[in-house]
Amino acid sequence: MARNKVLSRKLRYAKSMKTNSSVPSWIVVRTNRRVRTHPKRRSWRQVRVKK
Numbered sequence: 225m226a227r228n229k230v231l232s233r234k235l236r237y238a239k240s241m242k243t244n245s246s247v248p249s250w251i252v253v254r255t256n257r258r259v260r261t262h263p264k265r266r267s268w269r270q271v272r273v274k275k
Contacts, residue, residue: 246265
């Protein structure tokens, strides 16, 4: 990976970092554990982020 990144690529990486977070615990409590997993969760090993 280059040290100097293009801004558009950097923004895309930042967005994928934000969306990769887990479901907050208060939502799990509020929904009585119906919502436990995040459907769009991405594993850093299996799924690559588009460049």
